[in-house]
Amino acid sequence: MGDSQHVQLTATEIGIIWSLYQFKTMMIRVLEHFKETDDKESQKILTKLYEGEVRIVKELTAILENEQAIVPIGFTEQDVRKDVPRLFDQDFDLMYIRTMAKVSIGYYALYSTMSYRKDIRSLSNRLTKHAQKVYDNITEVLLNRGTLVRPPHISVPKEVEIVKDQKYISGFPFSQEKRPLNAMEIGHLCYGIETNTAGIQLMTGYAQAARSKAAKNHFLKGKEIAKKIVTELSDILLQSDIQAPVTWAGKATDSITPPFSDKLMMYNTNLLSTFGLGSNVIGGAFSLRPDLPVKMAMLAKDIFTYSKEGGKIMIENNWMEEPPQAENRNELINKEK
Template structure:
């Protein structure tokens, strides 16, 4: 059998990012499992923990075999299981579900940047694992009445084709043009964005009330306000067409002000959610045909990018941002 080729820069980079994300999820699960008061939720999280922990070990072993340093990621120092519950009423499974949603996109993308069969298999198996637990979390939340389905619609009885350019109409192009009713693809992306941002408000509110650093606390408070403004504007778009707005019924922060997670981990988690939000916004922009929708989404993405950039500066200032593996400085080496 021929020897395995060395892993490529893209394989190293995607494995490094996966290690960061998975070690963060392990720390979150350790806390949520400790505080879980629902046995079914606890079983889901305990099973997920065991499976993720196995892949963290596989990735660490891959780094070791390639002669690469194992990243720090997130360790026992980043979680405190002894503090009171920071969130209540299903937040743990809501959190895991959204993290699995992020992971699905990441693993699918990572497969396209892998070449060695064993690396492809890692991401292929992680994709299947992620889909499995995303479904388990979704069904759990639906059973508990903690997840709002997107709006229902009358089923189409005939196939229609766009007849003229008025279908694309919207304020940015012509302020006097009449906006058509939203189509189901546009509603899907708007509903998803509202759902994600409502959860983001709950998550970052908890982070804000237990953060110790004043600059970090202010950052989280500003993030909650940004998410609220996005929810408000998208909700108004739905209301204009008489469409039901999704309302979350659980997952609120408790009164605890003791941090279960390090500020480094809370900042990283917020950064991950910002990246996810920008990626989702890009898809929403690509598939929305009414001109006012991409224009509004683009503004949201700009605001989210600026917010994420501010967060990166805070992380660098405090020494919380682990640097990804770097390419060789060829110009410097030649000089």
């Protein structure tokens, strides 16, 4: 029973493979556009990533075929246009890949704890390690270029402090009197600012290139939500006399020619919205100052509503591929013989 080829895939493993196929085929299409750059360093990085994604898709396809399962549509050559002007500059390309590496690390780590069959566990673990390596490498490149802004500094602790007052974790969320932010709270705020700063530029480019009016309006709304998040989280830092990390490196170009299909751009936006929703929940959960979970919850509500609206647009335009699902037993029972 230890032989993976003779162990049936569980429902969660089928879902993992299906989700990975959607994500990886999207990344292949994105990298096909990104790797056509004059920047030799970026081109080398992006080409290597592209080749790796192609190998993973082949591996996922082989697993499904061995199980005699249908291979999803995912994203095909119809979802990318070659020989078109660049939608983003070369610095943004790497910023985007770094953001997607963040997303990948979270999802792959989760997948590894949801997998039981040996080959699926091995795949999830390999993908997790690879995403961490990609994140480290690109972070180093961007830091060396001076295009990635580090989070702010605070004084290092000189002695251990013990919380002695309930006010540290209680009080009125909207009270004017608030304790200084702790290091963990600063970290989650900066994380949200950095991710949404990149999101502003991504939504700008997508809005410029979108052909569907509904998709264009959705991207514009996403841009405004990202700007709101950056502004409100930055204000919280400033209230504690901490300068928010801001970078203008990496932006959309002036091109209005779509390198990607509206379907791909909508899927990518929904994927990032889902990730942003999870990040806000985690940020709120690890924040002990009472105003922060309230703020994170309010922003999460906006993101949830936005993500749901995106799903409706995708369904209306036949852009959403249905995930594998359990059998409808009532339908089978009532089916005419």
